[in-house]
Amino acid sequence: MGNVLVVAELQAGVVRKVTLDTIAFARQAVDVIGGQVHVLVLGDGVDAQAAEIAAGHGADVVHAGNGAAFANYIAENFTPAVVQAAEAVDAEIVCAPSSMFGKDLMPCVAAKLGAGMVSDATEVFDDGGVRFKRPLWSGNVITTLEVTTPRKVATVRTTEFxxxxxxxxxxxxxxxxxxxxxxxxxxxxxDQVKSDRPELTDAAVVIAGGRGLGSGENFDMLMTLADQLGGAVGASRxxxxxxxxxxxxxxxxxxxxxxPNLYIAVAISGxxxxxxGMKGSKTIVAINKDGDAPIFEVADYGLVADAFTAVPELTEKLKSLGIGS
Ligand SMILES: Cc1cc2nc3c(=O)[nH]c(=O)nc-3n(C[C@H](O)[C@H](O)[C@H](O)COP(=O)(O)OP(=O)(O)OC[C@H]3O[C@@H](n4cnc5c(N)ncnc54)[C@H](O)[C@@H]3O)c2cc1C
Incomplete structure (x- = not known):
């Protein structure tokens, strides 16, 4: 059969980076199963977004599915469209980012296609059959799955691509x-939380705060630092x-x-x-007043310091050096 169909994710009409990362997964998949990478973009007026996705990101064919039914995402309308597209392009693998969008949509697609499904795929390879890798138990176990149905549905852990x-x-x-x-x-x-900062999962820089900050107000200094670096703000549970x-x-x-390229963990034990959720970051910086905190075991750079002194100092230093905005 061959061919991979990627379901594009848009947010308020903007192509999310996770869509492009999923196309990179799809390229890996066609190296295994053959065929072409197709991308389906659904929305009401998505010709510009389809053109953007088509511009050199690894797709072979981009399908622009315009219609009032797709103006806002609901699985009930998107599922039949994805199923029809999968059949039209004869897709062996149908995939989407492992985001809230993909996690909501793809089980419906798999059910309608009668397809087996892999969640959070990090790799697809040929080992005498089409096999997928996915992490389990907080990433401590990597499992290998074989989906034996003719069509296969996957959500993709986009941080791996x-x-x-x-x-x-x-x-x-x-x-x-x-x-x-x-x-x-x-x-x-x-109901979307409006923010000028980048989406957490798309951001190149993430500043995350932990319980050690002691209050919501104390996250303000992380926001100032994030704004200086054009980053997003995250938090521990x-x-x-x-x-x-x-x-x-x-x-x-x-x-x-x-x-992200840079993850700064502030007052997070690790x-x-x-x-x-973050150990795949390219460079990890940890600021913690406890030198024995486990976060230092994964950090590329560690600063044993009080966050309330170190974070404002770091922000001021970046400003004085003209780094960031
Ligand atoms: C099933 C399950 C799922 C979970 N899922 C998640 C998850 O998705 N994400 C997640 O984050 N956790 C998750 N947890 C919780 C996790 O086990 C930890 O409890 C949590 O991550 C701890 O958060 P923390 O590091 O902010 O807090 P703490 O462990 O309380 O650490 C606070 C840190 O702040 C430091 N600190 C204190 N004051 C300062 C200061 N002034 N300056 C500098 N450092 C300071 C302390 O030295 C300490 O290291 C999960 C737990 C379970 C059981």
């Missing part, structure tokens, strides 16, 4: 999906549970998985469940 640039441009085609008229589900509203930071800032096993 780097968006491609400079690849030959893809062709863009219109895609018409028939989702029928529905009266069982409709989009009502999407203990900080979220203590009410210092919102839920969608949580990084770790039960939060978001991030792999519990295994936190490391599961």
């Amino acid at each position: 780097e968006a491609i640039s400079g690849y030959a441009d893809a062709s863009v085609q219109a895609f018409t999906a028939d989702v029928g008229a529905r009266d069982d589900a409709e989009f009502v509203s999407f 203990a900080a979220v549970d203590s009410g210092y930071a919102p839920n969608d800032w949580q990084i770790g096993q039960t939060g978001k998985v991030v792999a 519990a295994i469940q936190h490391l599961a």
